[in-house]
Amino acid sequence: MRTVAVVGTGLIGTSAALALSARGITVHLEDADADAARTAASLGAGTVEEPAGPVDLAVVAVPPALVGKVLADCQRRGLARSYTDVASVKSGPRAEVAALGLDTTHYIGGHPMAGRERSGPLAARADLFEGRPWVLTPTPDTDTETLNAALELVALCGAMPVVMDAAAHDRAVALVSHAPQLLSSLVAARLEHADDTAVRLAGQGVRDVTRIAASDPRMWLDILAANAGMVADILDEVASDLQDTVAALRALEAGDEAMRQGGSAGIEAVMRRGNLGHARIPGKHGAPPTRYETVVVAIGDQPGELGRLFREVARAGVNIEDVAIDHSAGRQVGLVQLSVNPGSVHQLARALAERGWDVRD
Numbered sequence: 119m120r121t122v123a124v125v126g127t128g129l130i131g132t133s134a135a136l137a138l139s140a141r142g143i144t145v146h147l148e149d150a151d152a153d154a155a156r157t158a159a160s161l162g163a164g165t166v167e168e169p170a171g172p173v174d175l176a177v178v179a180v181p182p183a184l185v186g187k188v189l190a191d192c193q194r195r196g197l198a199r200s201y202t203d204v205a206s207v208k209s210g211p212r213a214e215v216a217a218l219g220l221d222t223t224h225y226i227g228g229h230p231m232a233g234r235e236r237s238g239p240l241a242a243r244a245d246l247f248e249g250r251p252w253v254l255t256p257t258p259d260t261d262t263e264t265l266n267a268a269l270e271l272v273a274l275c276g277a278m279p280v281v282m283d284a285a286a287h288d289r290a291v292a293l294v295s296h297a298p299q300l301l302s303s304l305v306a307a308r309l310e311h312a313d314d315t316a317v318r319l320a321g322q323g324v325r326d327v328t329r330i331a332a333s334d335p336r337m338w339l340d341i342l343a344a345n346a347g348m349v350a351d352i353l354d355e356v357a358s359d360l361q362d363t364v365a366a367l368r369a370l371e372a373g374d375e376a377m378r379q380g381g382s383a384g385i386e387a388v389m390r391r392g393n394l395g396h397a398r399i400p401g402k403h404g405a406p407p408t409r410y411e412t413v414v415v416a417i418g419d420q421p422g423e424l425g426r427l428f429r430e431v432a433r434a435g436v437n438i439e440d441v442a443i444d445h446s447a448g449r450q451v452g453l454v455q456l457s458v459n460p461g462s463v464h465q466l467a468r469a470l471a472e473r474g475w476d477v478r479d
């Protein structure tokens with residue numbers, strides 16, 4: 119594959135374009151908003167010049183409800199030999215492509231399972247898809263050239279292809295992406311009118327649970343509208359779990375010992391079910407989940423501190439598997455939680471302490 123057109127240069131389109139350009143592919147950028155395409159080009163994602171002839175692959179990276187319309191326009195113009203999209207839902211766009219009578223042999227649905235809570239080209243990152251699943255939804259009439267072009271796109275973006283049926287994809291993402299998005303929004307919504315004194319106490323737990331509550335409501339309305347039934351089914355089950363949990367909490371306050379015991383059992387059961395569900399989430403690069411341990415280091419809230427710390431960790435020969443930073447409210451200090459392999463914890467803590475870092479227990 120030598121030439122690609124990215125149609126829609128927001129977060130996802132520009133991230134893919136950056137990854138492809140970095141690997142020597144010629145990328146043509148276009149967007150209904152000319153500023154978005156120019157911004158992407160200025161970031162090194164490609165050129166806003168039109169291709170001289172059909173490109174090898176066009177990546178349609180627009181909101182889900184527009185995939186059919188934009189694909190129709192691209193095919194009419196003869197923009198590419200093969201086409202794919204990146205929409206977060208797959209059955210809706212597929213039905214629209216069929217309803218519009220488009221060429222389905224040279225189109226394959228796609229969905230990179232990576233994103234950010236921010237939109238637009240300025241939020242793009244070349245490594246966004248690194249090690250992440252990228253779902254492809256071929257149909258019996260998808261031709262080999264198109265499947266291969268999409269597989270090459272996924273490989274060039276450093277992602278792992280997962281071939282799925284569109285309906286199975288939509289069921290799966292309702293569970294692992296769409297329902298969690300709404301649950302995160304609902305937790306964050308409780309904070310809207312909360313007392314400042316309460317919000318100021320927010321720590322890493324509530325930050326983790328609400329990170330994606332900062333997402334763009336319009337884009338998510340589009341996604342949820344295209345998968346509403348499946349997401350509602352999951353939230354129905356969550357609502358039933360919530361009712362049981364509330365009943366268990368009330369029982370914990372009861373005067374009667376037997377009721378209190380029932381309440382304890384209910385809460386313990388939900389916590390244990392959560393442990394088991396959490397343990398099933400794959401680790402980096404789709405590997406089986408790994409248990410990491412954390413080394414906590416306090417750093418000053420000033421430029422360059424994090425870089426200095428990371429260099430020290432590298433010098434100690436330890437790989438950082440994950441990192442989280444907890445900014446204590448009102449203090450000029452951040453607590454950096456370095457997740458590392460359990461075997462490296464003591465060695466790293468000792469090495470950092472010896473070099474003067476404030477390592478916390």
Ligand SMILES: NC(=O)C1=CN([C@@H]2O[C@H](COP(=O)(O)OP(=O)(O)OC[C@H]3O[C@@H](n4cnc5c(N)ncnc54)[C@H](O)[C@@H]3O)[C@@H](O)[C@H]2O)C=CC1
Pocket residue numbers: 125126127128129130131148149150151154179180181182184188204205206207229230231232233234235236237238239337341
């Ligand atoms: N944001 C996320 O975390 C993820 C989003 N997706 C999917 O990727 C797609 C794009 O999402 P984002 O990049 O986040 O959105 P975005 O809002 O950052 O970018 C969408 C871009 O499409 C452009 N556009 C709209 N109509 C157009 C048209 N008719 N022709 C050409 N360009 C047009 C917009 O001007 C905008 O620049 C959506 O289908 C979304 O479901 C997939 C994975 C993750």
Ligand SMILES: O=C(O)C(=O)Cc1ccc(O)cc1
Pocket residue numbers: 205206230231232233234235295330
């Ligand atoms: O922010 C995250 O962790 C995400 O996982 C975001 C995300 C949002 C939408 C998608 O279709 C896929 C991934």
